[in-house]
Amino acid sequence: MTKKFTKDHEWVQVDGDVATVGVTDFAQSQLGDVVFVxxxxxxxxxxxxxxxxxxxxxxxxxxxxxxxxxxxxxANQALVDDPSMVNSAAEGEGWFFRIQLKNASELDGLMDxxxxxxxxxxxx
Amino acid sequence: xxxxxxxLKTTPLHALHVELGxxxxxxxxxxxxxQYPLGILKEHQHTREKAGLFDVSHMGQVRLTGAxxxxxxxxxxxxxITGLAQGRMRYTLFLNEQGGILDxxxxxxxxxxxxxVVNAACKEQDVAHLREKLAGKVEVELLDxxxxxxxxxxxxxxxxxxxVPEAAGMKFMSCLSASFKGVPVILTRSGYTGEDGYEISCxxxxxxxxxxxxxxxxxxxxxxxxxxxxxxxxxxLCLYGHDIDTTTTPVEGALEWTLPKRRRAEGGFPGYDIIxxxxxxxxxxxxxxxxxxxxxxxxxHTEIQDANGNRIGEITSGGFGPTAGAPVxxxxxxxxxxxxxxxxxxxxxxxxxxxxxxxxxxxxxxxYRG
Numbered sequence: 001m002t003k004k005f006t007k008d009h010e011w012v013q014v015d016g017d018v019a020t021v022g023v024t025d026f027a028q029s030q031l032g033d034v035v036f037v038x039x040x041x042x043x044x045x046x047x048x049x050x051x052x053x054x055x056x057x058x059x060x061x062x063x064x065x066x067x068x069x070x071x072x073x074x075a076n077q078a079l080v081d082d083p084s085m086v087n088s089a090a091e092g093e094g095w096f097f098r099i100q101l102k103n104a105s106e107l108d109g110l111m112d113x114x115x116x117x118x119x120x121x122x123x124x
Numbered sequence: 125x126x127x128x129x130x131x132l133k134t135t136p137l138h139a140l141h142v143e144l145g146x147x148x149x150x151x152x153x154x155x156x157x158x159q160y161p162l163g164i165l166k167e168h169q170h171t172r173e174k175a176g177l178f179d180v181s182h183m184g185q186v187r188l189t190g191a192x193x194x195x196x197x198x199x200x201x202x203x204x205i206t207g208l209a210q211g212r213m214r215y216t217l218f219l220n221e222q223g224g225i226l227d228x229x230x231x232x233x234x235x236x237x238x239x240x241v242v243n244a245a246c247k248e249q250d251v252a253h254l255r256e257k258l259a260g261k262v263e264v265e266l267l268d269x270x271x272x273x274x275x276x277x278x279x280x281x282x283x284x285x286x287x288v289p290e291a292a293g294m295k296f297m298s299c300l301s302a303s304f305k306g307v308p309v310i311l312t313r314s315g316y317t318g319e320d321g322y323e324i325s326c327x328x329x330x331x332x333x334x335x336x337x338x339x340x341x342x343x344x345x346x347x348x349x350x351x352x353x354x355x356x357x358x359x360x361l362c363l364y365g366h367d368i369d370t371t372t373t374p375v376e377g378a379l380e381w382t383l384p385k386r387r388r389a390e391g392g393f394p395g396y397d398i399i400x401x402x403x404x405x406x407x408x409x410x411x412x413x414x415x416x417x418x419x420x421x422x423x424x425h426t427e428i429q430d431a432n433g434n435r436i437g438e439i440t441s442g443g444f445g446p447t448a449g450a451p452v453x454x455x456x457x458x459x460x461x462x463x464x465x466x467x468x469x470x471x472x473x474x475x476x477x478x479x480x481x482x483x484x485x486x487x488x489x490x491x492y493r494g
Binding site for chain 1: 158159163164165166168350353354419420421423443444446451473
C-alpha cells in the first residue's frame, strides 16, 4: 500500500484502486481540538485539489481538499459522531473518506512520507 | 522570527508563556498565548471546573485624577460613575456623538482617583480621547508599569485566600488593595468568563512571581486567549470590535443594563439623543444569542436570513461552546426577528443551517454575590 501526502496536509493511502483520505497528524496538531467534521456523501465526485470536507476546531473552520480525483465510496461515520478522533488518531481511525480512484497517476505528484516530513520541517 | 513578529510588544509574562509551551500569536499588537499544551477545550473546561490564570497585561490600565473625576468621566460614558462607592467598580462604555461604542471598560472608584481597564487595541485612542475631551479637568495616566492577570473559576476564591485571606470576603465588582507574598496588588472581584474570580493588577516586576505562585497551586492552569474567547462567548459577554463597535449603540447591543435610570433621565453623555430615542421608541436591530441546530459552529460574519431567505443580520461572535456542548453565537438581527426562539437560517459555507434566537448566557454565570 502506498501512502502519499499533500502540501495541504492531507494523507492518502491507496489499496488497489481505492484511496483512503484523512488529514495528517501535523495538521491536527495545528488545528487544535476538532469539534465538527463535514464529510462528502457516497457518490459525490471529487476533483483533485478541490474542496472535499470541512473540519472545524474550537477556533476556526478549515477546508480539506481531495488529494486525488475520484468518486466517494464511503465517509467515516464514526468521525462524524466523534470529531475528536481527528486529534487522537488523525492517520488511523480518524480517516475522513474513501474514494474510487479516477486517475492513479495523480498520486505521482504527491509527496512520500520522507518528503512530507521535510516539507513540514521547512514550513515550520 | 518574522519582521512582523519582532515588532510585537510583549507582556511581563512573555518568557513564562514560552516556558510553559504556549502557542503564541499576534493579538492587538502583542505576542500573546492563544493556548498552552493542554489545548483550548481542556483549558476552557478547567476554568469552568477549577481555576484558570490568564495574562491580560496587554489591556490598558488608566488612572484618572482631578477634582471630581467621576463627574467629569460621566460626560464620556453613560454609566453611573458619581454613584460608585469607594472600592466598587462597574462596566461602562465610551460613546461617540452617534451613540456608537468607542470601547467598553471597567471603572473602579479608587478613592482619590478612578481606575480604568480598557481594551488593548483601544488603549492609545482611549487615552487620547480622555485627554482631548477632559483637558484641564483630569489628569490621565496610562499605567505602563503595571501587569494584569485574571484568576477565574469556581476554585479561584479558595486559591486566592491562601495568599490574600481577605480576598475571600470580597463582593462581586469590588476592589481591594492587598499584599501578595509581600508585594502590593490591587485585586478586583471581577473577570470576563462568567465565573467567580479576580483580576490582579501589580507592578510588572512582580507579575512573574505572582503568576508562578498561583500556577504552583494544584487547582490552577495557565489559560490562553482561545479559551478566554470561548468562555466569554458562552457567558454572553461582548467582545469589543466584534459584538460592539462604533456602529452599534448600547440599545442595539442589548446593553441597556449599562444605562441607569438617572443617566437615562438626565443625559449628558455623547449620543444621548439617539440613545434616548432608541430607549423609548426601540432600535431597528438588536444583538441576540443564537443557537445553531446540530453541532456545526457558525462563525463571525455568517449571514443570518429569515424563513424566506431575506438577509436580516450577521453573526458577530460564534464558535463551539465546550461547556454548552454545542455551537453558540451572537449576532445582530432586525428587531422583528429578535424575540426568543425565533427561527433563523444561518448561511454557513453557502448552505442553510437552521438556528434560533436563544437566551444568553449559554452557561449560567457564577459570580460571587456574597
